[in-house]
Amino acid sequence: MGLYRDQVLPRFTNVLLDSKDYGRVRDRVASRLSGEVLEVGFGSGLNVPYYPASVRRVRAVDPAAVGRKLAAKRVAASAVPVEYVGLDGQRLPLESESVDHVLVTWTMCTIPDVDEALREMHRVLRAGGQVHFAEHGLSPDAKVAKWQHRLDPIQGWWAGGCHLNRPIDRLVEKAGFELTRLENFYTKGPKSTTYTYEGVATKP
Secondary structure (H helix, E strand, O other): OHHHHHHHHHHHHHHHOOOHHHHHHHHHHHOOOOEEEEEEOOOOOOOHHHOOOOEEEEEEEOOOHHHHHHHHHHHHHOOOOEEEEEOOOOOOOOOOOOEEEEEEEOOOOOOOOHHHHHHHHHHHEEEEEEEEEEEEOOOOOHHHHHHHHHHHHHHHHHOOOOOOOOOHHHHHHHOOOEEEEEEEEEOOOOHHHHEEEEEEEEOO
């Protein structure tokens, strides 16, 4: 799985998540970013075109080397400077209370210890700072959730450790954030993979 996960999956994800529907979500999620921003799960830079002019700098964290190659043109075309600072969202190489906002999209599903990653986001955010997120996760529909639990091992095998059944809102609150905006909806595709949590969480 090493070659597949390192070389094939980032390219597949780059194509799968680069659509008008996902773009509209990215635009909403990134629209109120400003100042120093940390993006966890930078990937191929699909959020880069949506950074507003109010962002001073983006610090990028992602484990996939191929993602940097795929992101190169987007980064080069961006008016917002992007600095790669680490590989692991569970161990952010940043000082405490050093960023204004965190951006994370379709990433919490794959982080092995998502609780630790969220605690790290909380640590590096300044008081009043916010996490802006869009993630797929556990559906409140019992029938859909049943299939999510059934399919989760298969999803993890082929999609680089991705989980279908993480309750994103509860995980965010567990890390000490206050949910200040949350919208839930299905995007196009099978309901088991497309139930979406889009929102903002604030560090008190």
